[in-house]
Amino acid sequence: MKSSTARASSSDLSAQIAKAIRDAIVSRELDVNQRLPSEAELADQFQVSRPTVREALKRLAAQSLIRTQRGASGGAFVNRLSFEEAYPQQITTSTLLLSMNAVSFDVACEARYALERACAPLAAQRRTPDQLATMRAEILRQGAPGLSDEAFCASDVAFHRALVDGAGNPVLSYQLAGAVEAMQPLMNMITFTARSREAIVALHTEIADALEARDAAATDSALVKLEAYTRELADTVANARNKSKREQ
């Protein structure tokens, strides 16, 4: 963690300091749980004031790279980034990416189901009874009358996350969390009629059955059908919207 030399570049000292420390963390110069120098010491080292150092530390804290403790023997510590911590960030980022970049429903849907199908064979091998139970419970909820569209979508997400978790690979679960959850706002634009809900529940049941039977091929084919049906539903909504637009 060099310091005090070679500044220059453009302005924004706090960004430069954050980068220096971040590089030190990523390159393992600083180990997990190691304590950084105190804010005052860092200010000395980097030849800046404490507020500037603090801004840099907050940047790192926002990325969960460090955590801070107050009090004696407190300070900033290199954080062990856990999957649990990374999930919400991944989901927030993915959701914003989709909503801010005019990603079409089709593109997002394609990505999501391509990834889910990648999990299917592994899930067919490894799904636990717990995960199956979660899926069955969500299916049950989805069939309940009087469920709002939002609640239906939320249950849908929970179902699919159970499927992904069934692959028993935390790396996959992490990557997929973003793809699956980020779809929810897009799905919320669809109005689910009683008939379409029934069709989705049937396909979900097909998936759960296939996983219970450890049948990878059947799981895959059910996912393909579900993807086709989802896109069909979205198309219907889009067409209806275009039509009403033309009639204006």
Place this chain on the structure above:
Amino acid sequence: MKSSTARASSSDLSAQIAKAIRDAIVSRELDVNQRLPSEAELADQFQVSRPTVREALKRLAAQSLIRTQRGASGGAFVNRLSFEEAYPQQITTSTLLLSMNAVSFDVACEARYALERACAPLAAQRRTPDQLATMRAEILRQGAPGLSDEAFCASDVAFHRALVDGAGNPVLSYQLAGAVEAMQPLMNMITFTARSREAIVALHTEIADALEARDAAATDSALVKLEAYTRELADTVANARNKSKREQ
């Protein structure tokens, strides 16, 4: 973007303020490119001092949710989060997750190839001549003598990213960037002999050929072989290490 009411909870005002603004951005209360109130105004609204507001803003800037401009008519603006900006963050986070959580080579490898195989059928349909050319160029580089292991790995990553990009789905490219790039440090632990490089180049060629022929099945089977071979290599390394450990 409510303020000044209902604080309490635990300490760390800057985190609370960051959360409030983040929520406003995520929920679309604040539009893209919309200007936030000035730091002084925010300090008034939230009843805190300007440094505290600044720390909150730096947190958001670290997540690329806002950008700031100096000078007259400057300020903090809601940022349009682009895929280009999100890539490096995703890669950094994924890399740290793998290196800090003792994710085994097998688990990471499984995830990576499962995801890549999800891209294969789409890439077989859509790969552009450009992407094919990139893959061929990287294959050529990988065959060059005197290439360091690191450079070989870097080229491997470039090859696989071209494959993923071939699917023509930015959402997939984004999600996979993390999985593919994060593997590089793990791959770097392997020493690639001339023979193993030859085998990998052959499989890469098989993949490129299959994509050129738009043959999804052949692409998939080549990827399966490549995964098997990669894991075999890693196993050899691991066994050699265990052996030398026992002999100590």
Place this chain on the structure above:
DNA sequence: CTACCGTGAATGTCAGACATTTAATTGTAA
């Protein structure tokens, strides 16, 4: 009409101070 120069508003930075939290130390009594 154009080029130049204030002016003001905003962020970036600094210095110093005080508040709060918390572990470690010290002091005291059983």
Place this chain on the structure above:
DNA sequence: TTACAATTAAATGTCTGACATTCACGGTAG
């Protein structure tokens, strides 16, 4: 000697006020 309570010190959290820097805007001179 041990257990417990009070003190201390170090660190982060926060505030105030000031100054530096940047940059759009408008007015003025040529």
